[in-house]
Amino acid sequence: MWNLQDYRFAANPAEAVALMRKGPGKGAYIAGGTDMLLEHPNCDFVVDINRAGIGDVAVTPGGDLFLGAAATLQNLEDNDFVTGFAGGAVSIAASHCGNRPVRTTATVGGNLCNALPSADMAPVLLALDATCYIADEDSTESLPLTDFFVGPRMTVLEDRLLVGVALPAECAGWRCLAHKLTRTAEDISLVQVAVALGVEDGRIQEARIALGAVAPVPMRAILAETMLIGQEIAAVTPDVLGDVAAIAAGECEPRDDHRASAEYRRHLVGVLTRRLVEGILSDNREGGTA
């Protein structure tokens, strides 16, 4: 059994941080707990944030999509705001996490804060320019999700609380496709790629390519993105796509483990990047205006 001395409920984010600092001993935040109960992290108490008022999905007056940290993956899968944002890419990614009963309790915040290089929700949120909101006892800070991950299982949080992530309104009309490659449906991913393109008047105005499980932290392939930005769709020939894929593959830093070799992972980044970019552009070539 997990050797905890105390289980505390927080009624709001500031109280959660205060309860975390109160001691005695070492504490951890808990939401769904589906990862923590596998790993039994070494701590004396946990602070439950399921009742801290950060479990909702909302659209701000400015049109940003706000995902509360304690929003469950099932909520993300089903929520109309999420299914309607950037082609529903976040909803689809959530539906591929774990299994149905895991998604009932597992949360988007927990997935990010666990900070695995293979965090299932990270690539699609990176591709849609997510901003993190972090609570302290008497203040809230925001920073890009790209700056949230510090290393494997390490974030910028320390003892502060992630209250949610926001996707900017400008991304709502982007087309986004994400792919997670696994050995079995429930296994941790070998490679994840998410691509988001903002296309207007036949030209790629914005491009994001995000990679998971191929570096110490979930990352963006900035050089590959730069190659796409400003291009006419008609100019993105198979040769150009091949170059973009090769550059993305060159940007990642995969490692060997029992699931796959680094070389295989790097190869997959190229294959998936090319497929996803082509998948989005072929829809546009057929006359769509996404």
Next chain:
Amino acid sequence: MNISFNLNGARADWEVAPGETLLQAFRAAGVFSVKLGCETGDCGSCTVLLDGQPVNSCVVVAARINGSSVTTMEGLLNDDLMIRLQTELVEHGAVQCGYCIPGMLISLYALMKQAQHVDEEAIRHALTGNLCRCTGYVKPVEAARAVAAAMEVSK
């Protein structure tokens, strides 16, 4: 620590350890329809309804359910929909060793209670968290389709 919650329609006051799982608490209290399988949230044999939604009780901390409502097979034995699901599983030969069946029934029950229209894809998606090592999934899916078809007719 003490928790109070609604178990199958009746108030339950239990003493649990802060790090105990809901599965461990159920087994200790004699709620034996909730099966211990993988204990990693993969197999689904410990599936119960938490506030109407299916969860793997092996990866839920018992302390968390204070004030919530939990339903297990014990609470659904006289439920018409549950009886139909059980009957069709038997009719279709979907039950062999039976270990996965309480969890599978809970998952199917949650689906049929909530979904407007239940097709094969929805059934398979709902069963993603329930592993069967005997018959596989064709027969349980066919049984669930039979229940869904009967519900469509009676609408």
